[in-house]
Amino acid sequence: MKNGERIRTSDGRLGVVSSVSGSWIEVVFPDGIGRVHLDDVKPVSQGPVETLLQGTLGDAIPYGLRLQALYLQHAYRFDPRSGLSNARIEPNLHQVFIADLVTNKLQPRMILADEVGLGKTVEAGLILKELRAREVMERVLIVCPASLQYQWQAEMRSKFNEDFEILTSAAAKYLGQGGANPFLQRNSIICSLPFASDPKRAEQIIEAPWDLVIFDEAHRVRRWLESRDKPKTTRAYRLADDLKDLVAGLLLLTATPMQLHPFELYSLIELVEPGMYVDFASYDSRRKELPRLNDLMISLKKWHALSEGERADVATKHSQLLREVLGDDVVPNTLDDDLLGIAMDGLVSKHPLAGVMVRNRKAELGGFAGREASQHLVQLGDDELELYQDVATYLRESYNRATARKQQAIGFLMVTYHKMLASSSYAIHQSLKRRVAKLRKQLAGASGETKVRGRALGGEYEDPVELSEVVEELEALDFDPTEAEAEIVELEALVDRLSQIRDSKASELLDLLEWILERDAKEKIVIFTQFKETQSYLKAQLELAGINATCFHGSLNIDEKEDAIRQFRKDAQVLISTEAGGEGRNLQFAHILVNYDLPWNPMKVEQRIGRLDRIGQRRQVFIYNLACKDTIEERVLDVLGERIRLFSESVGSLDPILGLVEQNLAELVMSQFERFDERFEAFAVDIDRMTREARANERVLADFVLDRASLRRDRANELLGETPLASHIDLFRVVEQTLDYFGGTVKRHVDGGHVVTLSPRLSTKLRTRSSQLRGVFDPVEALAFEDLDFFAIGHELIDKIINFPIHNEAAQTTAHRVSGLMDGPYLEIYYEIRAEGSAVVGKVIRHRVARNGQVNSEEVISLPLIGEPIEVEIPDWLDGAREQSRHRFDQELELARELARDEHLTRQQESLDRAARIFQYRKIRLRRRIDEDAAWIQDKERFGSDRERRVLPARRGKLAKDTERLEHLVSEFEGECDLIKATKVNVTGVTWAAALAVGA
């Protein structure tokens, strides 16, 4: 702050500095002199060129830092490739392609339907990140199954530095204090499907504006035909249906679109692109053309391998289709690569799902090493087997008593006990012991629970994060006091026997682990069990055997979970995990999995395997299944392994069948059927048949046209191969230089990554939580350090650091020595052009004007370097040079305007077409309904029964309303067209900085 400088105070008054003493300044205001603190004033801004012309030169380093920061921000916002360098992912071709495809659609709406394990979450994240960077998306809602909420939150945070808040009932209550809409209190929200479907919550969601809504497991967003012409919907579908017209972006994620009934898939299409088909029938007829499209696609793909005769056959067979995609004048037997490409693209555009759905398949993508499973049947000792059967009998009896009394919670408890029994004798022993203690307490008169508290009440125990915890909750339930005494006697006998029994399964596990580790001591092995009790038992057993094991379960907090995974990655040989690790955690650095026990729900088993068998797994995945002979486990293993072939084949197509397995198993196991073996066999045969049918279906449906629509390798390779405007190396350099200047460091950490250290003053200025933070800049290195912060644009601290130099007005000008430049001085001016509107495009231009007025204009596509400070006289020819630069820039801006306008007009027309299509669709639907109703009324007026006549006035009223709506529809459409026509593309030019540059 200098005397005579023009300033503006924080409350908006203008004045001139008259004197400075310490951090207080005296300012002459229009109405008198005042004393103001330095922090409360800002110099009145002036363009950089004017400042330079006045002879005010800032320092070279802050000038360079400010320029670099502006450049990084620009690159992040305008370079579509920047999403990749700011995401902690190993970019896969198909993900890159899909993100590019969706973000360049008129509206980012798509059904993302890749097979399980291909990273749909990452695709959604890349799309979200890119839209965020363009600053066209602010409010985002993710709706997913309750069990996946934390996984979504964790992945968005660690992979994309996107902080989402999970809205549970409790959180909603807190945020909704004073009647506020909790969905309006945060911009990035995750909530569960049941939560969002609640009528009150659905209303709140619709009330809040959203830019992007993502539905995960979207096959649960269902509309289906119960009978002909009678569609039924889930609440979730009704919510999505309401949202579809209110939001610009809509992503539906599902792995099983092909198993849906065509009407259900059509229903999803209606959400994503309403009006693409006027009704189901028109979709269905297009769908029936699919085999023909595919047939031709297959021929085209192997065209070069076909003989002359075969080519002629194809040409004859598909003559009409070929004419449609290639035009009349092409002779089909002379297709070259260009024409083949055109023909294939033509087929893609004729696909009924083109533009609304993408689906990549592992078989098509390739590169997956596959799975190999082996079964280890454990021979139990006679005493073990006898005890097993006795406990099973007890559980079965209790279950049936409970079912008869409609005590569902007790029934559930008994089924879970049965699973525990199959898991380990230790687990069931612990549980039954707790149960006895509880019953004793009840008898002694302590107040018991007659009802199940908390989540168990809401039926949420059906799919808990941690099964063992629900068991503990349910164990608090009272028994019928008249039976308690007998129960105790029976239970105590069992508990006593359980406490003395050995455990053959655990011995088998130890043998197996030793065998594996003998062959390679560095192997990482993941053991899954359903129960925390079994987990802690195994950990102790492994430790006795000298095997380093670490545990992962749902009751750990976030840090403890990270710790467990880190320890497994670094030191431990074995990770013992409950189902909580089956969801979300990616463990592809390990390739050996042991199922110590098996969940009865095959999807859970698939989830377990999916942690290892996924993108990034470079080795074959070995699965070892343990089961005790002659127990229910052996049968479950048979169903999962032999019937469903869960361990050898993809289950992508089996979702609807697998959903039934657990319930069926529970009923079979717990019911006291006489011919149990026979019934079980019948069940197994049934499953076997359904599985085969579904798989056969999937093979028939293999859709080569859709494959091509879902991944164009050439385009994806192009995207991956292009050099981005700014890389993580540039970001690191800017952070390093900025910190060096403002009082901090970034140094490599001995164990990987880097540490940012801030001086006390800088830490205060940046308002950071702590003065040191370790993280990783390189996205590839970051993958190996999942527990460390990912230093990229979007990370809170990194953003603060790189943006710090921007608001320094004194750094708008400088005089510096620049390498790669001859002689000088030149007038150097940096401009930015940005086009905002239907398309977001930007460009950075640097002018260097010589004394003779010649302008050298260059597009800046790499990080501007920081020049060396020099002392230089202000030349007298700058005015003229400025005029030359301005003149040139005006031309450049005009050119950019024209380009943007053309692009905008194209997009505008597309939007108008889309609006017209939706309008036509609505009009036809409505008119059809009016016609039907009119016909009905006409018919009933003459021939209707009394009852039918009685509803006639109501039907007439509805008809009148619909007719009115039809008219309204027209004006609505016109209104929307006016809105679209009113959209403009806004092209602006900004002067970033000006300097005197001298050659080195």
Add this chain to the structure above:
Amino acid sequence: MGSCTGGRSVSRPLAYGIDFGTSNSSISVAWNDGAEIGAVNDRGDTFMPSIVYIDSTRNRLAGIDAVDNYVRFATDPSRARIMSSLKSFLTDRSFQLTTTAWGERFTMPDLVAIILRELKRANDERLNANVERVVIGHPVLFAGAVGPGFESLQDHALAQLEQAARIAGFKEIEFLDEPTAASMGEDQTEGIVMALDFGGGTFDASIIDFSAEIGEVLSMHGAAIGGELFDTLLFDAKVARELNLDREYVINGKRMAVPGVLRNMRTLHEIIGMVGDDRVRRAFEYLNLAGDAPMAVVEEIIYGGHAYNFFRAIENAKIELSSQRASTIRFRRPLIDISIPVQQGEFEALIEANIETIDFQVDRTLADARLDAKDVDLVIRTGGSSRIPAFVHRLEDRFGQEKLVERDAFTTVALGLGMRACELWG
């Protein structure tokens, strides 16, 4: 000469030679056809201060990075620690563990390994290799290896050093005493040589007679005068005033000078002692009672993380004065705007008395050896301060320009160790 270039791209480095010194460390790379000096960090410096830094993120830094990070962090010892002169403690059996406030424990080899590992890493990465052999230098007697048990103390120190090398990732470790190493790296010289080592802390002059097979030291003298002393002189004369350090203040009616704890900020080493010191913080608070924030700039330098670059600015001006008549100590940051012109004559006047003293030591050394300047065949000057023009001019006047040569003092031992490695594994 050991150094050689060309044809290296196909061969692999054999081993490293590491000179782990009390104040500075350096490294050489041994190849099949000779040894060359390596880099001590990614910036390509040839020697580093033997200083280590540890902090609560469990990071470890060595050399100038250690100093840089510590003075910028300017924190209390509960978050970061810095240690120097580790070599002097190698004989100390009572040194057991350094336990930090954040729960990490370090043995002496752990701490030494921080330096060795960084030296290894910087060169492994540069050469894209994993070199696991090393020759490490050691003094004839380690500091503290005295008294009746000196042999066992010496063994203890060597064992500690070897363990540190293992922690740092070396598998084959050999030792060589430093004087032998130094002579291996030196050209074979003949005649009467005067060696003048004018470094950061001391000036040493010696006359060696190389006429015989083995050099014989004829006489030796020295003085505790070096670059650091000149830094403090320059600081006191030119910088202190600019920072309001030599003003008097009136606080509660009492006239007082700036407390000593604040005035001792004349070198980066002194700053290291200040940043974590609570007394310093309190002194600032007290002085600020005088109003108009007299210490604002000094506080910003220390607590704003600018001390390192500030002293580099002073250093740069000093170096410029070796070749220019005038220079400026210029340092600008938000809230800091320092610009102090310095003339070469001014600086020479500041250090003149010291240069006189040194000149006198040269006289004495010659006199003790009963030699005249013209009897000396070669004058070798080493150390950063030996480039000061006033000093060089006097030598030229006395011995003649043609007899003067400059050698790099910091890397001679390391180079010899590298050549030893060539003999061992080449």
